[in-house]
Amino acid sequence: MSEAGKELNILWLWPDILNQHGDRGNVMALVRICGLYGIEAKIKRVDRLTDEPVFEDADIMILGAGELAVMPRIAGALEKHSMMFTARLHQGGILFATGATGAALGVHTLRTDGSHIYGLGLLDMECREREAVLGDDLIFRIGDMNIYGSQIHMIDVSLAAGQPPLGKTVYGYGNDGGGNEGAVQNSIVFTNALGPVLVKNPWLALELINKALVHKAKGQAFEALRFRPELFRLELASAEAIRVFNERKEKPPWVHTSQ
Amino acid sequence: MNGLKFAAALVAGKLCAAFCRAVSRERGTNLPGAVALRLDPLFLQHIKKIEPTKTIFVTGTNGKSTANNMIVHAFQAAGHTVCSNLEGANMKPGVATALLKSTTAFGRFNKDILALEVDERSLAHIAKDLPPGHFCVTNIQKDQVQRNGDPDYIYQKIKAVISETDGLKLYVNNEEPRSKSLGTIIAGSSRVLSYGVVQNVRSSSVEKDWGVTMPCPLCHDALSFSHYNLAGVGAFSCKFCGFASDSAPGLQITAVDYEGGTFVADAETYRLAYPAAFFLYNYALCICVCNEFGIGANALKHAFETFTNIGGRMEVFAYNGKSIRYMRIKQENPETLQNALDTMAEDRSEKVFVLGPAVVDDIVPHYSNTFYTFDCNFGPLVESGLERCICFGSTISHDAANRLRYAGVPDERIDILDTDDDGEILAAIAACGSDNIYLITWLKKYNQLKEHAR
Numbered sequence: 001m002s003e004a005g006k007e008l009n010i011l012w013l014w015p016d017i018l019n020q021h022g023d024r025g026n027v028m029a030l031v032r033i034c035g036l037y038g039i040e041a042k043i044k045r046v047d048r049l050t051d052e053p054v055f056e057d058a059d060i061m062i063l064g065a066g067e068l069a070v071m072p073r074i075a076g077a078l079e080k081h082s083m084m085f086t087a088r089l090h091q092g093g094i095l096f097a098t099g100a101t102g103a104a105l106g107v108h109t110l111r112t113d114g115s116h117i118y119g120l121g122l123l124d125m126e127c128r129e130r131e132a133v134l135g136d137d138l139i140f141r142i143g144d145m146n147i148y149g150s151q152i153h154m155i156d157v158s159l160a161a162g163q164p165p166l167g168k169t170v171y172g173y174g175n176d177g178g179g180n181e182g183a184v185q186n187s188i189v190f191t192n193a194l195g196p197v198l199v200k201n202p203w204l205a206l207e208l209i210n211k212a213l214v215h216k217a218k219g220q221a222f223e224a225l226r227f228r229p230e231l232f233r234l235e236l237a238s239a240e241a242i243r244v245f246n247e248r249k250e251k252p253p254w255v256h257t258s259q
Numbered sequence: 260m261n262g263l264k265f266a267a268a269l270v271a272g273k274l275c276a277a278f279c280r281a282v283s284r285e286r287g288t289n290l291p292g293a294v295a296l297r298l299d300p301l302f303l304q305h306i307k308k309i310e311p312t313k314t315i316f317v318t319g320t321n322g323k324s325t326a327n328n329m330i331v332h333a334f335q336a337a338g339h340t341v342c343s344n345l346e347g348a349n350m351k352p353g354v355a356t357a358l359l360k361s362t363t364a365f366g367r368f369n370k371d372i373l374a375l376e377v378d379e380r381s382l383a384h385i386a387k388d389l390p391p392g393h394f395c396v397t398n399i400q401k402d403q404v405q406r407n408g409d410p411d412y413i414y415q416k417i418k419a420v421i422s423e424t425d426g427l428k429l430y431v432n433n434e435e436p437r438s439k440s441l442g443t444i445i446a447g448s449s450r451v452l453s454y455g456v457v458q459n460v461r462s463s464s465v466e467k468d469w470g471v472t473m474p475c476p477l478c479h480d481a482l483s484f485s486h487y488n489l490a491g492v493g494a495f496s497c498k499f500c501g502f503a504s505d506s507a508p509g510l511q512i513t514a515v516d517y518e519g520g521t522f523v524a525d526a527e528t529y530r531l532a533y534p535a536a537f538f539l540y541n542y543a544l545c546i547c548v549c550n551e552f553g554i555g556a557n558a559l560k561h562a563f564e565t566f567t568n569i570g571g572r573m574e575v576f577a578y579n580g581k582s583i584r585y586m587r588i589k590q591e592n593p594e595t596l597q598n599a600l601d602t603m604a605e606d607r608s609e610k611v612f613v614l615g616p617a618v619v620d621d622i623v624p625h626y627s628n629t630f631y632t633f634d635c636n637f638g639p640l641v642e643s644g645l646e647r648c649i650c651f652g653s654t655i656s657h658d659a660a661n662r663l664r665y666a667g668v669p670d671e672r673i674d675i676l677d678t679d680d681d682g683e684i685l686a687a688i689a690a691c692g693s694d695n696i697y698l699i700t701w702l703k704k705y706n707q708l709k710e711h712a713r
Contacts, residue, residue: 014481015471016471016472016473016474016481016482017473017474017479017480017481019471019472019473019474019634020401020409021404021630021631021634022593022630022631022632022633022634023630023633024469024471024633024634025630025633025665027469028469028633028665032665043468047481048480048481048498048499049479049480049481049499050480050499066474067409067410067411067474068409068411069411069474069479070474070479072479073478073479073480100409133404133405133406133407133408133412135404135405135406135408135619135624135626135628136405136624136626137624137626137627150626150627150628150630152404152405152408152409154408154409194628194630195629195630196630196633199633199661199665200658200661234657234660234661234664234675235657235661237657237675237677238655238657238658238661241653241654241655241656241657241677242627242654242655244654245618245627245653245654246627249624249625250623250624250625251624252623252624255624
């Protein structure tokens, strides 16, 4: 089934505020990959916190990595629009969040200065700001997919019992060094991985796009987009090079590895 | 007891410095100070006759070495004696080493001025012992994320030092929001001096569609930039809280003439010996500081005529009849990468772009960060005429190539060299048709390539 004529609405939330670690690349990746499959990705930016986000037709909502300092205002802005926002999530709109922005979606974050950030509680996780930054590569597995990226870890993340992780670490620290990486809840996907992670892992981007397209199809017959290796030779070569590099390098004492 | 500890530290530090000088001139920028601090952790505090009113600190993410070097040169040209860490050792042992050279056998500081480039992370430790009367913040931007995480981490450290140091004069960059916002900490505007540069022919507009600015450092809403003079530096405003750059900061560089090599500040025309946008901010800060010390325009003009920059941002080496222009950037620092890309984009002729980002290997764990390249806008470079791109490096050449592909460079114009071998890299460069070659890689790799090319 041809995908021509299909479109996907991407709501890019506060890119100027959540501006860390080149994460705008995740939006670029969605646009590029949609283009490769004949789907038109339409981007709507929400720039200022006082702007009114239009959630109704958002197929994928993006919250990029941001500084911890801005999270109270991000959480506040989402809270202000929580009725529309959560309604869209319940309807299957996908929310993809990265890095310290997880603090805005979790329950609570304790900062090193003793102050608190109260998130929306959409993900059942507690966060604690780290005394020292942790920067490393991060390789983790979701189902049969390996995801390659880096992480700049400002907050340790503890998942509550019953809160599923997004994946399991193959190499790296993940949420708290215990083998879990990220969190997922219905259509909310949170990862610590940077890269930008959707640039480096088009197979993950395809998963998100497929999920969004399933919802758009509203029960009609839908043929999922298939991963086509010939389109992603660079990414596949990169993944292999990063895998070998991390296998051979000197490991820090806290690293979690699994085969 | 304190006196004895200090005396022992001073003697040991000076002996160590003499030994280091005898062994190698390049070494010994940290060790003597480390020895002195080991024997007397309050060594800096115990040196006599250092006056805060004559102590200048220059800190910030980018430009602090050049700005400090220029300030030191201006003071020396005006007849002052200056103690400084010009070798770039900007943590506490480096500062102690610099001071050992300017302290008498009786423990007295023997220079007119103490001007130091200070590492942002070491700032609090150094300022506690040597409170600066003049405190310059060039900018606070993304840098060394493996250590610093995000700019707010450094911002809070600098903010604490300003709050805890009595009576300092603060020099802020009017067009860099985090630096500028530090002025709000100090009550009484006479202690805050701002410097800036007017919009000029090399100023750029905000990237269309994909442009990303930054959160307001005061209220965390989105900042708007009307133009950039440098990456992340330009006229800005916050529509939520009203925080904005001033249209006329205390010291403003105007009438920038890159071709003619001049600029104007305080109605005086100065020679622009280094016609690069980032240099304008160094000149502006230097003039601003010198004004406070009563160094006049004539002395400054003479200083700028004779100033030589140590370690430029662009170096050239020859290989196989080709001149290879090396653009120096800092690892994990998108602003310096952006400035290098913009400089290359000013050259509108067809060029070969050689990109060799290496893994980040400062500390364990080494890691393969290339995400900061997505903070940068490669568009103007791509539009300026790229005949060919070569991406090299055994681990992340594919990621580098992918970044260029995302910037619109067609696959057939990108060569990927999945190797760190200097000979192979240089052979690929030699095989290019064009003689107009730009290279971005880390300093270590550049030195290896230069050595191999000899």
